[in-house]
Amino acid sequence: MPRLEWHDGKIYKYPCPADRKMGLFFKGFMYGISIFEGIRAYWNPELENLFVFRIRDHFERMINNAIGIMKFDVPYTADELTEATLKLLRREKYRTNVYIRPLIFLNDMGVGVDGNSVSVIIVAVPFEKYNLKNKDSLSVCLTTWRRADNSMLPPRGKIGGLYAQSHLAKKEARLAGYDDAIFLNANGTISEGSAANLMWVKNGKLYTPSTRSNILEGITRKTIFQLATNELGLETLEGEWSSGWIYSADELFFCGTGAEIEPISSINKTHAVGNGSVGPITLKIQKVYFDIVYGKDQSHVEWLTPVY
Numbered sequence: 001m002p003r004l005e006w007h008d009g010k011i012y013k014y015p016c017p018a019d020r021k022m023g024l025f026f027k028g029f030m031y032g033i034s035i036f037e038g039i040r041a042y043w044n045p046e047l048e049n050l051f052v053f054r055i056r057d058h059f060e061r062m063i064n065n066a067i068g069i070m071k072f073d074v075p076y077t078a079d080e081l082t083e084a085t086l087k088l089l090r091r092e093k094y095r096t097n098v099y100i101r102p103l104i105f106l107n108d109m110g111v112g113v114d115g116n117s118v119s120v121i122i123v124a125v126p127f128e129k130y131n132l133k134n135k136d137s138l139s140v141c142l143t144t145w146r147r148a149d150n151s152m153l154p155p156r157g158k159i160g161g162l163y164a165q166s167h168l169a170k171k172e173a174r175l176a177g178y179d180d181a182i183f184l185n186a187n188g189t190i191s192e193g194s195a196a197n198l199m200w201v202k203n204g205k206l207y208t209p210s211t212r213s214n215i216l217e218g219i220t221r222k223t224i225f226q227l228a229t230n231e232l233g234l235e236t237l238e239g240e241w242s243s244g245w246i247y248s249a250d251e252l253f254f255c256g257t258g259a260e261i262e263p264i265s266s267i268n269k270t271h272a273v274g275n276g277s278v279g280p281i282t283l284k285i286q287k288v289y290f291d292i293v294y295g296k297d298q299s300h301v302e303w304l305t306p307v308y
Contacts, residue, residue: 002123006088027115028105032161035066038257039100044295050307051295065157066104072118089307099127130258137265138179143169147183147191147214156217170194185214189240196256197221200249201281210238220255251279261286
């Protein structure tokens with residue numbers, strides 16, 4: 001649980017008085033009318049600092065989607081929310097890896113989905129691995145659920161209500177004995193994981209579904225494509241791909257802020273990815289990525305914001 005909460009401009013002990021006063025009868029909770037982000041900060045013991053990864057990119061995406069998709073009147077800028085997060089982390093005095101959750105939600109009370117008033121909260125908790133807690137790769141299935149189309153509820157933004165669909169996909173996977181799930185979209189082409197983007201390697205090239213495939217416009221996805229091209233010299237391709245592409249992949253992995261880089265070793269229990277172990281290109285991508293986010297590799301310091 002968080003210890004502190006930034007809520008509409010002030011830091012409180014969690015949960016703050018406004019949360020208790022509001023109760024549960026507000027529209028952001030009842031109808032999932034919200035936009036959120038997931039941001040990571042990495043503790044480097046040698047440098048004795050906590051580095052927040054691409055924090056401004058996350059807040060720019062959140063505000064753009066809150067205004068552009070949800071039509072929220074957001075009272076803060078990306079710079080203001082960045083500074084608020086840094087103040088919160090300094091008050092928390094974390095010396096470990098941290099997951100940060102900002103949330104913009106409709107705080108109007110009562111029945112009905114319309115409303116105009118929003119609140120913004122930010123909390124942070126210690127956090128390590130998402131799926132890879134006691135393993136180095138995942139077993140996944142193709143969920144029977146299809147990813148929502150951009151014309152229904154745009155997956156490109158982290159919209160609260162949309163993640164009920166992610167819950168359905170992951171619950172289906174877990175009940176069937178898998179670690180996670182992969183969505184196809186309404187056209188039957190590959191979309192993404194339940195809560196992460198998807199990439200694969202074939203013949204030394206790196207592939208991922210394009211935004212036309214109804215995916216989140218992932219910041220980690222964008223980062224990995226840039227690193228794969230510039231640091232590893234890989235050819236990278238985006239497109240609309242049938243499910244046969246992942247069945248024939250040499251390597252396959254999820255990527256996202258929470259997921260980081262999660263290798264996938266099998267699909268539907270009947271199909272091993274490559275030789276069934278973590279592939280060499282995935283390992284190289286993991287190393288480059290983690291060296292950067294922990295501040296060991298200084299080639300992309302513009303992506304890191306030190307807390308202390």
